[in-house]
Amino acid sequence: MSRSSRRHILKAGGAMAVLGFPAIVRAQAKEIVILGLWDQTGAFADVGPINDRGMRMALEERGMMILGRPVKYITRDGATQAGTSTRRVEEAVDGDGAKFVVGPWSSGVALAVSEVAKRKKVVHLFSGGTEDISGARCHRYSFQWAASPYTAAKTVVDSFMEANPKAKRWHLLVADYAFGWSVEKYIKEVGKAHGLEFVGADRHPLGEREFSNYVQKAAANRPDAVAMINFGGDAVSGAREMFNFGLTPKVPLIMTWSSGVEELVQLSPEIRQNVWVGSNFYYTADTPGAKAFVKNYQAKFGNPPGYAPSAAYSMTRLLLAGFDKAGSAEVQDVVKALEGIEINDIVGPMRMDAATHQNIRPYFFMRCKQKGAMKHETDFADIISTGDAPLPKEYAACKDIGGF
Amino acid sequence: MSFVAAQILNGIATGMLYALMGLGLSLVTGILNIPNFAHGALFAIGAYLLATVAVAIGNFWIALLIAPVGVALLGLAIEYAGIRRLYAAGHDYQLLFTFGLALILSESIILIWGPIGSSYLPPAILRGGADLGFTMYPKYRLFVMMAAGVLVFATWLFLEKTRYGAIMRAGIENKEMVSLLGIDIQKLFTVAFGLGAWLAGIAGALTAPIRGLNPGMGPDMLGIAFVVVALGGLGNLLGAIAAGLIIGVAQALVAAYWTEASTVVIYAVMAVILLVRPQGLFGIR
Structure with missing residues (x-):
């Protein structure tokens, strides 16, 4: 390679550094990264893919945009194990810039993920049967969608x-x-x-x-x-x-x-x-939200949705409603907005109790x-x-x- | 007292199924000298084939004959097209092959029959309970207990009392010697693998009306089958039968008084017996 061509390449690289990289950084800053922690392996391997369907539908309803910014939806396999799930969440937070986590499906695993959310200061929505997330181990960052x-x-x-x-x-x-x-x-x-x-x-x-x-x-x-x-x-x-x-x-x-x-x-x-x-959900629920969701889900997948896709769908809609209310994608603003939020969703009227982060529904x-x-x-x-x-x-x- | 008797009866019924699974796995493990990780998947395929054929032709009994034969043919094909080619390569390759095969077969079940499980009811004549005096017990489970007992006994008779069975047992003990006597050891391996697959297939077919169908049923049963083989002594057929019954009854009795431990007892019994007899109940090596 001649000296002049090397200089050309260096110049081009410099130009990229000046023009291109900031553009990439700007694009990354504009994106809102949301993680769906859905098991593809382990005891709930059969549930993860349908959780993913529900979450994706809720985001697609908004054209994968919120607050005028693109949503980057990433999913990780938690393997229905606390160790794997917490590691994958930390990687997504540190490596991909995820500040909002939905899932996983197992109560025991979710309790471990909730601790990561607290430590990493990211919003965490979960649906399951443990009372501890909105009980003995409650904190500002985790919210429980399922009924108590x-x-x-x-x-x-x-x-x-x-x-x-x-x-x-x-x-x-x-x-x-x-x-x-x-x-x-x-x-x-x-x-x-x-x-x-x-x-x-x-x-x-x-x-x-x-x-x-x-x-x-x-x-x-x-x-x-x-x-x-x-x-x-x-x-x-x-x-x-x-x-x-x-x-x-x-x-x-x-x-x-x-x-x-x-x-x-x-x-x-x-x-x-x-x-x-x-x-927590049955597909003949007589609510406008359920009717529209069930119709779209059946048209897309052929069968009615059960609790798993419905919970993922409604949790994501709850999170998006939090963004709307906050008018911001900053974690603390979204947490404050979710506290006490009232929306009428697929299950009917829901209110997120500010004192415990338990959904009253x-x-x-x-x-x-x-x-x-x-x-x-x-x-x-x-x-x-x-x-x-x-x-x-x-x-x-x-x-x-x-x-x- | 009648409650304990009922639990023991239930333990024997479950144990006979474990014995059937263990017997097939023990046979293959003994002959090939490798644990066959695909044994659980063959069990699951037996269950799915039974339900598919029974629904298609509307006859449970014919399906019960056809399904295990289908699994045996699959077993023969696996040995002929896969494992046979790896004898020269050594045990590590055969081990990896059966492990990979187990994953492929499990995923194939999902591709063919879907990821969501289903139920298949026993034939009308075997539905409901029979009054045994001390307990009401499902007729179908009584049938399975007897059918599995007959199959286990017939397999044992074949291996103990027939010339070909003797050759097979000799193959388990010393392959080189059997080969030196002019017996086609390749053919012996193929037949043993086919028989092992048939036993897994019929265990699966018999289990379908009890446990239903789901893609995870193979790995669930494989763990127990390995315990049965280890407990009975590697390659020891009588040991596999005894171990299956011991595990089934232990599970039932523990569940009667300490339900939380009903799964862990399987492994606890194995650990205790192997501590006392590392070669297993009837094993010599």
């Missing part, structure tokens, strides 16, 4: 007892981790007012596939109703075994905290007989339909009630949300 375990337990117990006032002997089957313990505690608490007797409460490991032993034990207790507080594959396996052992449809089965469509589609109509379902309770009553393949259940009773102050573990 208390709201869920109260809706389920009150609604079920109204329909089955004589079913006072309950057997509980509980997933042995943060989410299961939280909901179990409130089922027992709310049950006192109805005079419920808990004839058994067995805890099973996450990912259990051999439910025959638990079901046999439940049958031996001769309960009036069995309530499961588990999720996903565990709930599907449990419900199937209840039917195989002849407990359902004789004894009603309550799936307390269900993903709705994603679980029900895995059970045949015979297994769904006399099954009662509590969920309706929880749904459904009864599965008989095979003959189903109008189409995914006509699984009727919504029979909703409830939004907030966690009473005496139970609130979030005494001080703290500062920035």
Whole structure:
């Protein structure tokens, strides 16, 4: 290479440095980077891709723009593991400039991610069954979209007892981790007012596939109703075994905290007989937001959305509403805007409690339909009630949300 | 007391399925000297094939015959087209091959049947419970317990009492010696792999109405099958049967009194027995 051509290259490089790099820096500064932490591997590998669908739909509704600035949506696989998830979030914050995190799907993992959000001072939205994010481990940066375990337990117990006032002997089957313990505690608490007797409460490991032993034990207790507080594959396996052992449809089965469509589609109509379902979302919700979302989702993917894509969709819309209210993409401005924000979304009216960062919102309770009553393949259940009773102050573990 | 008896019965029923899985894996592990990581995927394919064929032809019993044969043919193809070509390359390559194959087969299940699970009900004649006096027990589980028992016994008879079975056992003990006696060791490997795949396939087919279908069912069962093989003694067929039953009953009894530990007990039992007998229950090496 000649000396002159080398000089040309150096000149061109210099010009790039002066003109090009600042342009890139400006473009990066304008972009708002939002991370969707959705599992593609591990126990919730089947959920991550549909979480992603919901989040993407919410961003695309806005043309991938907010406050006149482009949104850069990045996703990372948390592998349903605390170690991997926290590492991926830190990488996205430090390397990609992400200041807003939505996800993951597991309560246990989300508690670890919430700690990263606090340390890195980034906004974190989560939907799940642990009460700790808006309870004992609350802080300014994390927000809980799902109903409080208390709201869920109260809706389920009150609604079920109204329909089955004589079913006072309950057997509980509980997933042995943060989410299961939280909901179990409130089922027992709310049950006192109805005079419920808990004839058994067995805890099973996450990912259990051999439910025959638990079901046999439940049958031996001769309960009036069995309530499961588990999720996903565990709930599907449990419900199937209840039917195989002849407990359902004789004894009603309550799936307390269900993903709705994603679980029900895995059970045949015979297994769904006399099954009662509590969920954070069901696609026949009579709200304008739900109708539009369900129509678009079905047009795009062919099947109705369950809890997973709906939560991701609504959490993202909540975050975007926070940007709108703040008129800013600065983390602290968005946090302040989200505190106390009220929006009418797919589940109905929602209000983010400023003191605890717990979403006050309706929880749904459904009864599965008989095979003959189903109008189409995914006509699984009727919504029979909703409830939004907030966690009473005496139970609130979030005494001080703290500062920035 | 009737409750404990019911749990033991349930443990035996589950244990027979574990034994069936362990038996197939033990056979392949013993002959090839490598753990077959694809054994779980073959189990899952057996379940999916049963449901697909049964729905297509409307007959559970014929599907129960066809599905394991389909898996056995797949096993033969895997041995013939893949593993056989790697004998010369050594165990590491065979190990990597079966590991990669397990991933490919699992993803293929998702591509063919979709990522979301489904339920497949037992045939009408086996639905509901049977009154055993001390407990009501699902008819289908009783059928599975008996069918798995017959299959395990028939496999054991074949391996213990037939000439070809003796050759297979000799192959497990000393391949070179069998080869020196003029027996086609390649063919022996192929047949053993096919038989192992057939056992995984029929275990999967029998399990489909109990556990339903989902893409993760293979890895779920593979972990237990490995425990059964290690506990029974590598390549020891009687050991695999005993270990399957021990794990099933231990799981059921622990679940009766301490449900949280019902999964961990599988590994705890293995750890304790291997501490006392590192070669497994009936193993000699």
